[in-house]
Amino acid sequence: MNGGDGGDVAAAPAGPPPPLEWKFSQVFGERTAGEEVQEVDIISAIEFDKTGDHLATGDRGGRVVLFERTDTKEHIGSRRELERMDYPVSRHPEFRYKTEFQSHEPEFDYLKSLEIEEKINKIRWCQSPNGALFLLSTNDKTIKFWKVQEKKVKKLSDMTIDPPRAVGNGSVASSSVSSSPKQCLANGGNADRSFNCLSNDLSFPPGGISSLRLPVVVTSNETSLVARCRRVYAHAHDYHINSISNNSDGETFISADDLRINLWNLEISNQSFNIVDVKPTNMEDLTEVITSAEFHPTHCNTLAYSSSKGSIRLIDLRQSALCDSHSKLFEEQEAPGSRSFFTEIIASISDIKFSKDGRYILSRDYMTLKLWDINMDSGPVSTFQVHEYLRPKLCDLYENDSIFDKFECCLSGDGLRVATGSYSNLFRVFGCAAGTTEATTLEASKNPMRRQVQTPLRPSRSLSSSITRVVRRGSESPGVDANGNSFDFTTKLLHLAWHPTENSIACAAANSLYMYYA
Template structure:
């Protein structure tokens, strides 16, 4: 039986932008987006920035027209996902480690959504050292109304006789004189009593969103946290730094278990570090982590308490004679993601995307060239530190496509089904049919301020790729996320959030 033919290439279109810059507008370093994540339903999106702030967006096209299942049954056409600003909160503040004389940035490194409960949203966010567990919930603001006292005659109410007016207005339009000597703080009825006594009614006037930090997981990492990942059991998560991976219980913040430790007895013997780690989407005992040498290790928590020995190792051996000064640098994996089916792992190194089958450790099943045209300029990239940029990657919910970012705010989408030749390049900024969504104004800073990020090491350095197209190392699209159920991509260009759909 022949495999089904690959699906046709998708036609990507611009959908929305939040916080788009105007020409020449200054960007605040703290506003640059550093993390982005959809929740499992795809109805909520979270971004974190270098200023320690988390901004939440919610989907509106489904909420306005019923559930997706109802849309499929009805004649109403299903539109592409549309989001709107929901709320924001300050997750992390800058700190100072007095023992190590070290400043700890407030920058959000990763955000991960947890299971929702009772209409509340839960998520984890982390900077270099501290992980926080947040609960975001709607709270109703209540007001007392419908009392006997006419508010135009005073500011009192029957609920507080000491401040009530001396003339109590009755429901039938008449009024009742208080007898002389009637004390305002006396709860006794006046002579004759009230013909009708209307009790105060508590009415819900409006709702407001409140974010509350439920737990803080701190003091467990000597090095910078590069990854956090939720377990499918809904109870535990991992956090990874350069040399260790710790396992936490969501309910216990003062204790974690070290499950991976690659620190050598002598630090001079250190040859590789952990760069990314993620739990398997359905097997709560399995996780994978990548290294700076370009390898991915699969570990099984059932084998031993300290998982120093991997159950599977995935790496691609270099061709003989191809080794150079830059070989190890560009081989370092900056991000790994499990496919939704748990069968495949996607990895991103500096030059390529690789798709791995966890049942085949002889090599990747597919390799996608992202930066091959930059190979002649590796020396320049090393001089201006761009070679150390950490690009993220993502997979579509159906596992048919993969995506990652590049320079000049470009992102690339590849078809990974057997026989597919799909390879699309889009720029997250240029679209004549754009429809800008303004984010509500903020007291401190705004997502609407954006300009180019000047790279470390000096001024911008535009150049030409192999096709004669210009590219710019100063603008880079590092963070992006694929909607879990639909062909929609959210990507961050500096402090603007762009949404595309197909």
């Protein structure tokens, strides 16, 4: 801006963005009070495509359900045109049910006497070059490549054949055949070709027939969505698949289990390349397993994988065929004297996500969210406390196996915020811009702000090697929410996804899909 004397005055530095005000958008599969949830209906995977116009969910019954954005199609035009019409650019996002299909069925491994669940572990969208939708889905053992596209409906229709017309391989000379008795010869032959029976088994009624009606296939203008499995990638994992991730080259993807990561070509289903193998010669020497893996969003040679020891390894596929060494290692040093029986369990990373530009990696362990800069491997740049209030209850959580729950995490498209789930169907949104104190607790219900804790949240800072790291806490009341209700460890929000370009979150609470916007 210009001052009165014509000199330039430096603009004040912009502060952190204000906290978002989240609002309920939609719910699919909402439960009524007292309704029992079927195990097969519980949502186990959520994923937006790159455009954000389509959303896919998978459930424990092996089904994949697709939703499509509807509010953007109703008003197509540039931002300038929308402003000229005084039409709000930021609208209430609306999705509708598109289609669903059975992706996986329960199987039985007879060699290992092991049941293989149909539960969908992960869904990943692939590039869509011709308007059709392509996606990968996996259960514990088998990955499938699906193509979903609209096809014109073909219907069976009756067509009336005029009497003198020839039909098929036989010919109908006249429908008004003579009713005078004539002897039929073998094979329907007759001397004067005027007959009322074609064979010993088939004859026209007396008086003939007025017309012949044959069914024909007619292509209508109606369309329906058809899901077709194009490839099945099987028999490549001895352990349960925990991750699949598409490469930015659009041709390859990885699949990861506890001990190995395999590289696949989308067009080749009978061969994969083992690129990471952490299986020791003696299984008694096993100290850590792979928990999650993801390709870099733009560098097709780079991927990251996390471990049960709380570390993240960045590997470069150009270095060697078998990437048994990493290019970078990200891990936080353990504080002296803080080790306990649960230290390694709660350090295990359940999910990692790259930011859209690939500069940062977000990781989720049982207690915290951590944001890592891939150019700084000395420690996380930010740590967000999610379950610190549960630390006194770790023994109970170990007894009921809740300590092994695997919560997912996600980043906003602009990289300014991160989110993850918690118990009592709660999820938390944290701001990660410099100077922000945003830490919002929301409930997966039609009133997401119902459990919001109205207390000022100040980030605690610690200086180390001249790098400022931020630790931000969510609501850390000892087992109770703002309304005095105790947390319910049987209802947990494990799966959620952030829209790639907007502040919109989809999350799963049992069999219900909730969507929120800000």
